[in-house]
Amino acid sequence: KAGVTQTPRYLIKTRGQQVTLSCSPISGHRSVSWYQQTPGQGLQFLFEYFSETQRNKGNFPGRFSGRQFSNSRSEMNVSTLELGDSALYLCASSGGLLGGWETQYFGPGTRLLVL
Amino acid sequence: DQQVKQNSPSLSVQEGRISILNCDYTNSMFDYFLWYKKYPAEGPTFLISISSIKDKNEDGRFTVFLNKSAKHLSLHIVPSQPGDSAVYFCAAQASGGGADGLTFGKGTHLIIQP
Numbered sequence: 001k002a003g004v005t006q007t008p009r010y011l012i013k014t015r016g017q018q019v020t021l022s023c024s025p026i027s028g029h030r031s032v033s034w035y036q037q038t039p040g041q042g043l044q045f046l047f048e049y050f051s052e053t054q055r056n057k058g059n060f061p062g063r064f065s066g067r068q069f070s071n072s073r074s075e076m077n078v079s080t081l082e083l084g085d086s087a088l089y090l091c092a093s094s095g096g097l098l099g100g101w102e103t104q105y106f107g108p109g110t111r112l113l114v115l
Numbered sequence: 116d117q118q119v120k121q122n123s124p125s126l127s128v129q130e131g132r133i134s135i136l137n138c139d140y141t142n143s144m145f146d147y148f149l150w151y152k153k154y155p156a157e158g159p160t161f162l163i164s165i166s167s168i169k170d171k172n173e174d175g176r177f178t179v180f181l182n183k184s185a186k187h188l189s190l191h192i193v194p195s196q197p198g199d200s201a202v203y204f205c206a207a208q209a210s211g212g213g214a215d216g217l218t219f220g221k222g223t224h225l226i227i228q229p
Contacts, residue, residue, distance in 0.1 A: 004158070033216060043159075043204065045216030058216055090158050092217075101147055101166065101210045104217060106158035 002027065004093050004107035012113045018079040021110045023091030025072050031055075031096030032074040033104060034066060037088040049074050050096045078112075086114045118142045119207050121220035129228050134192040136223050138205030141186065145207035149217070150179060150190045153202045162203075163190070166210075192225075200227045 005024045013019050025032050033056075034046040045058035049068035066076045072093075078085055088111050092104035120139045128134045136150075146167035151159035165172040165179045165188070172179050178191045192199055202224050206217040 006158075035217075042221045043206075043217075043219040045218070048216060056216055088156070092158075103149060103161055103164055105161055106151070108158045109156070111156065 004091055004105055006089075006091050006107040006110050008110060009108065010111045010113075012115060013081050014115050015081055015083060017081050018077065019081060019112060021076045021089055021091075021112075023074045023076070023093075023107060025074070025091075025093030026105055029093035029095055029105075030072050031094045031102070031104075032068060032072065033092045033094075034074070034076050035090040035092065035106075036060075037090060037109070038084075038086075043090070046076070081114045083114050086112060088112075116141075117221075118145075119205055119218050119220040121203075121205055121223050123223050124221070125224040125226065127226045127228055128195050130197060131194045134190075134195045134199065134225055134227070136190040136192075136203050136205075136225065138188050138190075138220055139186060140188075140207050142207070142209070142218070143186070144209040145218070146210050147208050148179070148181060148188050149206045149208075150177075151204045151206060152199075153204060153222070159204055195225075195227050197227050197229060200225060 031050045033048040037043045048056040052068045068074045088109045090109045091107045094102040094104045149164040150162045153159045163177045181188045202222045204222045205220040
C-alpha cells in the first residue's frame with residue numbers, strides 16, 4: 001500500500017504571499033491531519049479533516065486553512081505568509097472511524113521557507 | 116504549558132545495549148500513546164503504541180511501558196542498533212470526542228555508538 005504523499009517537497013515564498021500544500025492519504029483512509037514542525041515549538045497540530053469537513057482544529061490563526069476533497073485528498077493554505085511560517089508541514093492520515101484510538105501515519109512533509 | 120514532556124534532549128547508548136527513552140504527560144484525558152521515530156527532513160515513522168487499558172506493549176525489539184498513576188511512559192529498544200539513531204517523539208491523544216490531534220513531546224535524539 002502506498003504511503004502518505006505530499007507535494008511539493010520544498011517551497012520558497014516571500015512575505016505576504018500565499019501558499020497551498022497538498023496531501024494524498026493512504027488508500028482507504030478518510031481522516032487527514034496537518035501539523036507544523038518548527039525548531040522552537042516542535043510538532044503542533046493544525047487541523048483535521050474527515051469526510052470533507054473540518055472535525056478538529058488546533059490553536060493557529062485564521063491565515064491557516066484547509067479543505068478536503070471527496071477522494072480524501074487534502075490541501076492546506078496559508079495566506080499572507082510571515083517569516084515565522086517557515087517550517088516543515090506534515091500531513092498524517094488515519095482511517096478516521098475510531099477517532100482518538102487510531103494511529104496516524106505521516107507523509108514526508110513539505111519544507112516551506114518564507115523570505 | 117507542555118502537556119507531553121521528554122526531558123532528555125539527547126541520549127547516547129552503546130550498540131547492543133538497551134536504550135530507554137522516557138516521556139511524561141500531564142493531561143489525564145490522554146489515553147492513547149504513540150512513539151514515532153524521525154530522521155531529518157522526513158516525516159515521523161510510527162513505531163509502537165499503547166492504550167491506557169494496557170501497561171505494556173511489545174513489538175520485536177521495541178517495548179512501551181505505561182504507568183498511568185505516574186503519568187509516565189517509556190520506550191525500550193533491545194538490543195540497540197546503529198540504524199536506531201534518530202529523534203524519537205512521544206505523542207498522546209484523548210480518544211473521547213474524536214481525534215483532537217496528537218500532542219507531541221519535543222523529542223529525544225538517540226545516538227547509538229558502535
